[in-house]
Amino acid sequence: MGQYVAPIRDMQFVLHELLKVEEKLKELPIHAETDADIINQVLEEGAKFTSEVLFPLNHSGDREGCHHDAAAKTVTTPKGFKEAYQQYVEGGWAALACDPEYGGQGLPIVLNNSFYEMLNSANQAWTMYPGLSHGAYECLKEHGTDEQKRLYLPKLVSGEWTGTMCLTEPHCGTDLGMLRSKATPNADGSWDITGAKIFISAGEHDMAENILHLVLARVPDAPEGSKGISLFLVPKFIPNADGSIGERNPIFCGAIEEKMGIHGNSTCQMNLDGAKGWIIGQPNKGLNAMFVFMNAARLGVGVQSLGLTEVAYQNALVYAKDRLQMRSLSGVKNPEGPADPIIVHPDVRRMLLTGKAYAEGARAFASYVALQIDRELHHPDEEVRKEAGDEVALLTPIIKAFITDNAWIATSDAMQVYGGHGYISEWGMEQYVRDARINLIYEGTNTVQSLDLLGRKILMDNGAKLRKFGEKVRAFVEENGTDEAMSEFITPLGDLGEKLTKLTMEIGMKAFQNQDEVGAAAVPYLRVAGHLVYSYFFAQMAKIALEKEASGDKFYTSKLATIRFYFGRLYPETATLIRQARSGAANLMALDADLF
Numbered sequence: 001m002g003q004y005v006a007p008i009r010d011m012q013f014v015l016h017e018l019l020k021v022e023e024k025l026k027e028l029p030i031h032a033e034t035d036a037d038i039i040n041q042v043l044e045e046g047a048k049f050t051s052e053v054l055f056p057l058n059h060s061g062d063r064e065g066c067h068h069d070a071a072a073k074t075v076t077t078p079k080g081f082k083e084a085y086q087q088y089v090e091g092g093w094a095a096l097a098c099d100p101e102y103g104g105q106g107l108p109i110v111l112n113n114s115f116y117e118m119l120n121s122a123n124q125a126w127t128m129y130p131g132l133s134h135g136a137y138e139c140l141k142e143h144g145t146d147e148q149k150r151l152y153l154p155k156l157v158s159g160e161w162t163g164t165m166c167l168t169e170p171h172c173g174t175d176l177g178m179l180r181s182k183a184t185p186n187a188d189g190s191w192d193i194t195g196a197k198i199f200i201s202a203g204e205h206d207m208a209e210n211i212l213h214l215v216l217a218r219v220p221d222a223p224e225g226s227k228g229i230s231l232f233l234v235p236k237f238i239p240n241a242d243g244s245i246g247e248r249n250p251i252f253c254g255a256i257e258e259k260m261g262i263h264g265n266s267t268c269q270m271n272l273d274g275a276k277g278w279i280i281g282q283p284n285k286g287l288n289a290m291f292v293f294m295n296a297a298r299l300g301v302g303v304q305s306l307g308l309t310e311v312a313y314q315n316a317l318v319y320a321k322d323r324l325q326m327r328s329l330s331g332v333k334n335p336e337g338p339a340d341p342i343i344v345h346p347d348v349r350r351m352l353l354t355g356k357a358y359a360e361g362a363r364a365f366a367s368y369v370a371l372q373i374d375r376e377l378h379h380p381d382e383e384v385r386k387e388a389g390d391e392v393a394l395l396t397p398i399i400k401a402f403i404t405d406n407a408w409i410a411t412s413d414a415m416q417v418y419g420g421h422g423y424i425s426e427w428g429m430e431q432y433v434r435d436a437r438i439n440l441i442y443e444g445t446n447t448v449q450s451l452d453l454l455g456r457k458i459l460m461d462n463g464a465k466l467r468k469f470g471e472k473v474r475a476f477v478e479e480n481g482t483d484e485a486m487s488e489f490i491t492p493l494g495d496l497g498e499k500l501t502k503l504t505m506e507i508g509m510k511a512f513q514n515q516d517e518v519g520a521a522a523v524p525y526l527r528v529a530g531h532l533v534y535s536y537f538f539a540q541m542a543k544i545a546l547e548k549e550a551s552g553d554k555f556y557t558s559k560l561a562t563i564r565f566y567f568g569r570l571y572p573e574t575a576t577l578i579r580q581a582r583s584g585a586a587n588l589m590a591l592d593a594d595l596f
């Protein structure tokens, strides 16, 4: 069923040539020893594990799905998932970017990020089981007590136990302030938690011996709304003091959802009936603590979509070289055959290049943000840590929404390359489209991401974080502005930077009169910002490729062609997006709800 070959050459280009990670990691004492050899070795081993172990389970996992046994209250994952997870744990993969204090390998997040791209290309549904554990690890590490860290972190790090995030309830998803799950205190410091959660990914399964649920609930007399939410650790089995498995906690899966994609991942309704939990952080400060998890997960969702874009593109490319249909408009290209391969047709190339450009742009962008997270966590200079953190905060909603929107386009195009064969399930292409669709919805819908970007991260901050990022773009434009060969990339980059600044000010002014102006502009605004970020990275990559093309290495020729395609065919949508963002709230809000 198709193929997956990890794009190691492009990953190495991004890590070594574009981001110069080895040099950057030397600035971080904890990662100073992570050299190019270690990075390349992890990429190669990761490529083997993902393509040989996980990829073969992708299509079968989609077909089989998960099975819920209502009487036993258990969930069985598709055939082979459990064994693959065992191999993952034994290979030490869960521990890759975790703290050695808890048994981790202490490697940087930027490297883990590349490994996660491979995992998601190979099998997104499977990857969500360990993927959520990493978020739980980050959250507990930052907000857990010493005892919680001692008891739980080594198990999460080894992968013996997995984690979940239990936020959503039937009546509230985006608006978590309305959640109703209740926590009542016990004399021993624990809490009894009662409530119903829905849509909980990896909420119940058979892959690990224990599951640690991070649950949002309200303590007695909590303030209304989001200010009254607390976070609790609710293990499926309550561990004994020595870490061994103890009593079963009453947090059970009532049903699993039938859904459009990611069938191999169990999406569970979870019922808590006086389940024992332990508070993480302070009462009523749960959302604050959960944000650590949510931010990690938002980068993770972007990388899910990057993985799907890459694998869908790869398969479409193989097919387009093989499938013979019609003759090229500009003359026969395959005289020995009854027709030409479809890759000769301009529009098939457009679809392939869309996938290639969106994969390569997302890879550069996500790797950059992952490296900034390493700097935010470990740079010895407080000022650098803060600047990196501000940039990560600004770019996170763009990572989540822009990459996932693009993957929806790219997987759909990849499917289209197959014609009718893409729509039937035999070739596996329609699965990528179905799997990609959820990424626009969960972890805060893409609309919510755009409101976070424009409202919270930009306007409420008076544009400070955006200005800082803009200074980097401007410096690059100035540095390369007189280079003739770079002008085809620098001109659109500089132009879009100016337009985005103007657009931001315009919306900010309108928002003083009417806050709906923010909601009306936010979605196209985020796409414009996404294109500014991609233009910035593509222009940097073009500079390297122009310098190295003369070496004869065709990788750089291919890179330049992709970048030219991006600026010629994808970037121009910014003109329409800016018009949409400027068109204001009136054309959306004029119609009375009864008149729709």
Ligand SMILES: Cc1cc2nc3c(=O)[nH]c(=O)nc-3n(C[C@H](O)[C@H](O)[C@H](O)COP(=O)(O)OP(=O)(O)OC[C@H]3O[C@@H](n4cnc5c(N)ncnc54)[C@H](O)[C@@H]3O)c2cc1C
Pocket (backbone or CB within 6 Å): 165, 166, 167, 168, 171, 172, 173, 174, 175, 198, 199, 200, 201, 202, 259, 267, 438, 441, 442, 443, 444, 445, 446, 447, 448, 451, 519
């Ligand atoms: C397969 C799957 C897995 C999931 N995994 C998890 C999980 O592991 N843990 C978990 O807790 N949850 C999980 N979720 C839930 C997911 O995060 C929510 O579905 C999502 O946050 C949206 O909430 P909702 O479905 O209630 O939609 P609603 O909040 O009801 O939103 C409906 C629509 O209104 C829009 N909307 C809402 N408010 C605004 C606003 N202010 N401005 C503009 N538009 C707005 C939304 O963007 C959306 O389009 C999962 C969901 C699915 C389908």
